[in-house]
Amino acid sequence: MNIYDISEKAGVSIATVSRVINGSTSVSEKTRTKVLAAIDEYGYTPNVFARGLGLNTMKTIGIMCADASDPYLARAVYYIEQDLRKNNYDSLLSCTGYSHDVKKNCLELLLSKRVGAVVLVGSNYVENNDEKNTYIRKASDTIPIMIVNGVLNAPNIYSTVCDDHGAIYEITKRFIKSGKKKPIYIYSSNSYSGIKKLEGFYDAMKDHNIPVSEKNCHFIKSHGIGVHEAKNFVTNIAESGIEFDGVITSDDILAAGVLKYAKNKGISVPDELFVAGYNNFDIAECCEPELTSVDNKLEAICHHCVSTLMSVFSEEKSVPKNAVFSGEIIERSSTKFI
Amino acid sequence: MNIYDISEKAGVSIATVSRVINGSTSVSEKTRTKVLAAIDEYGYTPNVFARGLGLNTMKTIGIMCADASDPYLARAVYYIEQDLRKNNYDSLLSCTGYSHDVKKNCLELLLSKRVGAVVLVGSNYVENNDEKNTYIRKASDTIPIMIVNGVLNAPNIYSTVCDDHGAIYEITKRFIKSGKKKPIYIYSSNSYSGIKKLEGFYDAMKDHNIPVSEKNCHFIKSHGIGVHEAKNFVTNIAESGIEFDGVITSDDILAAGVLKYAKNKGISVPDELFVAGYNNFDIAECCEPELTSVDNKLEAICHHCVSTLMSVFSEEKSVPKNAVFSGEIIERSSTKFI
Numbered sequence: 324m325n326i327y328d329i330s331e332k333a334g335v336s337i338a339t340v341s342r343v344i345n346g347s348t349s350v351s352e353k354t355r356t357k358v359l360a361a362i363d364e365y366g367y368t369p370n371v372f373a374r375g376l377g378l379n380t381m382k383t384i385g386i387m388c389a390d391a392s393d394p395y396l397a398r399a400v401y402y403i404e405q406d407l408r409k410n411n412y413d414s415l416l417s418c419t420g421y422s423h424d425v426k427k428n429c430l431e432l433l434l435s436k437r438v439g440a441v442v443l444v445g446s447n448y449v450e451n452n453d454e455k456n457t458y459i460r461k462a463s464d465t466i467p468i469m470i471v472n473g474v475l476n477a478p479n480i481y482s483t484v485c486d487d488h489g490a491i492y493e494i495t496k497r498f499i500k501s502g503k504k505k506p507i508y509i510y511s512s513n514s515y516s517g518i519k520k521l522e523g524f525y526d527a528m529k530d531h532n533i534p535v536s537e538k539n540c541h542f543i544k545s546h547g548i549g550v551h552e553a554k555n556f557v558t559n560i561a562e563s564g565i566e567f568d569g570v571i572t573s574d575d576i577l578a579a580g581v582l583k584y585a586k587n588k589g590i591s592v593p594d595e596l597f598v599a600g601y602n603n604f605d606i607a608e609c610c611e612p613e614l615t616s617v618d619n620k621l622e623a624i625c626h627h628c629v630s631t632l633m634s635v636f637s638e639e640k641s642v643p644k645n646a647v648f649s650g651e652i653i654e655r656s657s658t659k660f661i
Numbered sequence: 662m663n664i665y666d667i668s669e670k671a672g673v674s675i676a677t678v679s680r681v682i683n684g685s686t687s688v689s690e691k692t693r694t695k696v697l698a699a700i701d702e703y704g705y706t707p708n709v710f711a712r713g714l715g716l717n718t719m720k721t722i723g724i725m726c727a728d729a730s731d732p733y734l735a736r737a738v739y740y741i742e743q744d745l746r747k748n749n750y751d752s753l754l755s756c757t758g759y760s761h762d763v764k765k766n767c768l769e770l771l772l773s774k775r776v777g778a779v780v781l782v783g784s785n786y787v788e789n790n791d792e793k794n795t796y797i798r799k800a801s802d803t804i805p806i807m808i809v810n811g812v813l814n815a816p817n818i819y820s821t822v823c824d825d826h827g828a829i830y831e832i833t834k835r836f837i838k839s840g841k842k843k844p845i846y847i848y849s850s851n852s853y854s855g856i857k858k859l860e861g862f863y864d865a866m867k868d869h870n871i872p873v874s875e876k877n878c879h880f881i882k883s884h885g886i887g888v889h890e891a892k893n894f895v896t897n898i899a900e901s902g903i904e905f906d907g908v909i910t911s912d913d914i915l916a917a918g919v920l921k922y923a924k925n926k927g928i929s930v931p932d933e934l935f936v937a938g939y940n941n942f943d944i945a946e947c948c949e950p951e952l953t954s955v956d957n958k959l960e961a962i963c964h965h966c967v968s969t970l971m972s973v974f975s976e977e978k979s980v981p982k983n984a985v986f987s988g989e990i991i992e993r994s995s996t997k998f999i
Contacts, residue, residue, distance in 0.1 A: 337769040386754070390739065397735030401728065404756045413774065416724070416754040418742045431675040436751065550946040579947040586949065608888040609917040611924065611949035 332361035383413045384632070385433035387426070388444040390546065391418050394604050395621065399444045399471055402625035410633055412439070421447060421546055427458040440467040440632055446484075446516035449473035467635045469628050473515040474645055481635065482645045483628040485619045487516045490650030491523030491571065494599050494617065497652070498569045499531045501661040503597050506569035509541045509557065509577050511548055520573050520601070538565050543577070553580020554587070561588070568596060569658075575600035575607050578614050582657065598657040612656035620648040670699035721751040722970070723771035725764070726782040728884065729756050732942050733959065737782045737809055740963035748971055750777070759785060759884055765796045772800055778970055780807040784822075784854035787811035805973045807966050811853040812983055819973065820983045821966045823957045825854045828988030829861030829909065832937050832955065835990070836907045837869045839999045841935050844907035847879045847895065847915050849886055858911050858939070876903050881915070891918020892925070899926070906934060907996075913938035913945050916952050920995065936995040950994035958986040 330337045335354055342350050343358040350358075384407050388396040404414040415438055419429045426448065433441055441462065448470060450456055456475055462468055463479035474482040491508075498506045508524040510517055521540065528535045543556045557570065557580060572578040578600030585592045592598055592612055600607055603616040627646055634642045654660055668675045673692055680688050681696040688696075722745050726734040742752040753776055757767045764786065771779055779800065786808060788794055794813055800806055801817040812820040829846075836844045846862040848855055859878065866873045881894045895908065895918060910916040916938030923930050930936055930950055938945055941954040965984055972980045992998055 337766065338773050340773075383753075391729070391742065392732075392736040392739040394730075394732060394735070397732070397739070398730040400754070401730040401735070401756050404729065404754050408755065414754045415721075416738070416742050416752045417746065418739050428675065435676050435678075435680075550943065576943060576947075579943075582949075605888065605914060605917075606944060606947050609914075609944050609947045611920075 329361045333357045383415050383438050385415045385438040385441040387417045387419050387429055389419055389421050389447050395602055396445050398621055399625050402622050403442055403629055406626055406629035423455055430458060430462055434462055442469040444471045446473040446514040449475050449515040469632050471624060471628050481631050483624045485624060485648050485650050488519040488523040490617045491520045492527045494571055494652055495524050495527035497660045498597055503569035505567050506571055507539050507567040508571050510573035511543050550580045550583060553577045554583040557581050557584045571599050573601050575602050575604055575614060575616055579606055579610050582610050592657050593659045603653050615654045615658040618651040618653055624648055667699045671695045721753050721776050723753045723776040723779040725755045725757050725767055727757055727759050727785050733940055734783050736959055737963050740960050741780055741967055744964055744967035761793055768796060768800055778805040782809045784811040784852040787813050787853040807970050809962060809966050819969050821962045822985055823988050824985050826857040826861040828955045829858045830865045832909055832990055833862050833865035835998045836935055841907035843905045844909055845877050845905040846909050848911035849881050888914060888918045888921060891915045892921040895919050895922045909937050911939050913940050913942055913952060913954055917944055917948050920948050930995050931997045941991050953992045953996040956989040956991055962986055
């Protein structure tokens with residue numbers, strides 16, 4: 324039961340219901356009576372109703388994401404906004420970019436708007452230098468902070484993540500088990516999730532007694548990197564004399580660049596070179612050969628994040644602080660796992 | 662000059678500045694004096710300042726988009742949110758889906774939140790059956806309505822579009838001039854922009870004396886269509902006996918599916934078949950061969966949309982009602998234009 328039900332019941336527009344609730348004088352006495360009767364019939368108290376209508380400080384949830392033109396972040400914002408609206412909350416969106424100071428300012432600005440909670444979308448909000456996370460911890464003194472794909476331990480902060488470490492560990496293991504003894508890893512983020520992925524690669528290599536050095540792990544520092552930059556990057560790695568028979572990447576777009584490199588050099592994928600991406604978006608299927616990738620369960624993660632927030636709001640006693648979803652390896656023709 | 666400047670000048674957090682402006686009692690007298698002095702120094706009147714702080718009804722702009730997991734719409738939301746924030750406006754995001762009734766409810770809900778304007782992102786908000794646009798016209802009685810890539814004529818509605826007709830006309834013309842006498846067009850939307858593209862194809866065919874029928878134009882009805890659905894769709898067209906030597910599509914993902922079809926059938930692109938997409942996102946470069954596509958100038962369009970809104974707010978006398986940007990054909994190896 325929400326504003327739509329009242330509006331339908333009373334046979335008036337939502338705007339009119341809102342005006343009645345707000346005590347506006349521009350509503351006729353007849354209409355006002357109809358609306359109040361409908362509210363009465365549903366047994367709403369003004370306070371409960373006000374939440375859905377946005378008449379108190381709980382009305383709006385802030386969503387922060389670095390860059391809504393990043394497909395991963397855009398999808399997450401979409402899922403979260405839809406789930407919040409189903410629960411009668413608005414979403415105040417803030418695309419912060421990646422600079423620490425701007426993120427901090429944006430969060431403070433959202434607090435000054437008296438949002439009921441803030442959802443931080445993407446692991447780039449949790450920094451390795453924990454001092455830089457102080458502004459997030461501080462905000463959690465006032466309101467719940469939800470993090471999608473990042474973990475920060477504090478009393479009023481809730482995290483929902485994909486087990487990125489486990490997914491990259493598993494994919495690296497499958498490269499090795501399938502005979503690839505010289506895999507390299509290419510990644511483009513040192514965020515919380517970025518570090519977990521890197522450690523997954525490291526751990527799998529160590530557990531299979533393959534030495535890891537800077538020759539196996541390559542960081543390409545760029546947000547919004549394109550296919551051709553990725554292609555040039557891996558070409559440079561090859562030309563520097565580093566040999567590899569498999570490339571695992573932290574993002575499908577990087578893997579798409581590796582496929583371009585292979586095609587350009589006449590290297591056969593998957594026979595001579597295995598390639599794997601991460602996120603399993605459209606790009607993975609557009610590539611030729613199509614990309615093996617990791618389904619990061621983003622929709623389930625976002626859904627869990629919002630339902631956790633609703634539990635926090637309803638003051639349920641046992642709300643999980645951190646939830647972890649497992650990624651799923653989707654094999655396509657850029658690898659041939661045994 | 663904005664809240665950051667005041668905060669910096671006074672040496673206090675933004676939240677504190679906000680509390681002072683709000684008349685909160687939880688601020689020490691010393692701090693309050695510092696903040697008021699800083700505001701004074703910048704010559705702000707509380708009312709002007711309030712706009713940036715979000716203390717009156719003008720604080721927030723509603724953004725409606727059907728589906729923020731669509732890359733085109735996600736980017737548009739991103740550009741618009743960033744531009745609005747630069748102008749000290751918040752963005753209340755509403756992902757409405759494609760159903761008319763839900764869109765209508767969402768707009769009414771935004772109005773009830775007293776947003777200062779609403780930006781409709783994507784041409785799917787303007788319906789061919791003009792009666793269905795009544796709710797938008799009605800909203801424009803109260804606040805300015807900005808449409809990104811759709812046109813609706815009414816006093817308080819402002820449109821910024823890409824000339825989709827012109828871009829598809831031009832690309833079809835180049836197919837024909839390069840010797841492709843049997844091009845077909847595949848599209849996935851009957852929105853305002855979808856119709857303009859289709860008409861561009863029709864007009865180019867007619868102007869070159871090539872008959873157009875249902876054999877040339879194929880509608881695949883689906884939002885969020887995948888590469889393999891598109892591949893199957895074009896395979897079915899070919900198997901129904903329709904011959905074609907070029908495929909022009911309304912979206913890169915459809916064109917990516919055509920490339921999959923060609924590869925599967927051993928048809929050489931571009932020698933035997935030209936293929937062109939639309940939007941020119943990452944997917945275009947991931948494909949093999951890489952896709953000729955149309956750069957739709959989305960960033961410029963969004964930028965223009967927000968700056969127009971700011972002109973409307975500042976009550977400038979001559980604000981353009983409709984602005985049209987030209988798309989740019991980016992040729993890659995899926996065509997060989999003469």
